[in-house]
Amino acid sequence: KQNLDILDIPVAQITEQYIGYIDLMQELRLELAAEYLVMAAMLAEIKSRMLLPRPEKEEEEVGDPRAELVRRLQEYERYRKAAEDINELPRMGRDLLVAVVDFHGERPKAAPPEVKFEELMRSFKRVLDRAEMNKHHQITREILSVRERMTSVLDTVRSDNFTPFEKLFDVNEGRMGLVVTFMAILELIKESLLVLQQAEPYAPIHVKAAA
Numbered sequence: 001k002q003n004l005d006i007l008d009i010p011v012a013q014i015t016e017q018y019i020g021y022i023d024l025m026q027e028l029r030l031e032l033a034a035e036y037l038v039m040a041a042m043l044a045e046i047k048s049r050m051l052l053p054r055p056e057k058e059e060e061e062v063g064d065p066r067a068e069l070v071r072r073l074q075e076y077e078r079y080r081k082a083a084e085d086i087n088e089l090p091r092m093g094r095d096l097l098v099a100v101v102d103f104h105g106e107r108p109k110a111a112p113p114e115v116k117f118e119e120l121m122r123s124f125k126r127v128l129d130r131a132e133m134n135k136h137h138q139i140t141r142e143i144l145s146v147r148e149r150m151t152s153v154l155d156t157v158r159s160d161n162f163t164p165f166e167k168l169f170d171v172n173e174g175r176m177g178l179v180v181t182f183m184a185i186l187e188l189i190k191e192s193l194l195v196l197q198q199a200e201p202y203a204p205i206h207v208k209a210a211a
Contacts, residue, residue, distance in 0.1 A: 078176055097174035115196040115205055123205050124182050131171040133177055135210050154193065154209060162197060162206035 157163050169181050185207070188194040198205045 055074055115198045117199060118203075119201065119205060120165075120186075120196075122202070124178075127166050127169045127171065127178055127182075128175065130166075131173075131175060132167075134171045135174070146180055146183045146187060149180050152182050153181070153188060157194065157207055157209045159209040159211050162208045165196070165205035165207050168207065 054211075153168055154186070156168060164186075168185065169178050185194065189196065193210050195208050195209075195210050196205055
């Protein structure tokens with residue numbers, strides 16, 4: 001927020017900003033307690049190591065203790081931006097309202113039940129949990145842009161058959177890849193290119209291409 005140089009980090013100053021980031025992610029119901037503890041412990045360790053004098057030779061071998069923090073902050077910055085993008089998407093009941101009109105003629109066919117945003121987040125959370133359990137087998141690859149991933153999702157789904165929502169994600173891509181896929185799905189829904197179906201709350205969500 002203050003455009004700090006990430007390579008010259010004042011530890012006390014970024015602690016408050018990091019806590020604010022945690023609050024943002026908790027609004028999206030993503031589990032970050034363990035990551036918060038890791039970051040808090042790292043901040044405490046860096047502070048103590050920088051306060052204690054070290055021999056010059058040892059300092060050269062150990063290097064700047066903030067280097068690992070820089071790497072983690074760069075990664076969290078990508079998540080923060082993705083979370084903000086998700087939060088800015090229109091939501092049913094918050095930004096979009098359904099008009100109700102009395103109709104006395106022939107009743108139209110019932111539309112598929114609406115899938116609430118909270119249900120999508122709950123299903124996405126299960127995908128993230130699977131990725132966490134599978135993180136030792138994840139591979140490093142270039143993450144596609146949201147627009148490229150939208151094309152990839154449309155190539156996967158069909159208009160005549162539903163695909164399980166969670167099948168659209170590859171847990172081997174890691175959290176960043178999963179977030180990009182989720183944002184791509186939300187964009188496709190917003191553009192009316194995907195149809196979602198869920199029999200009841202907490203039931204599996206299925207997806208197909210709009211006819």
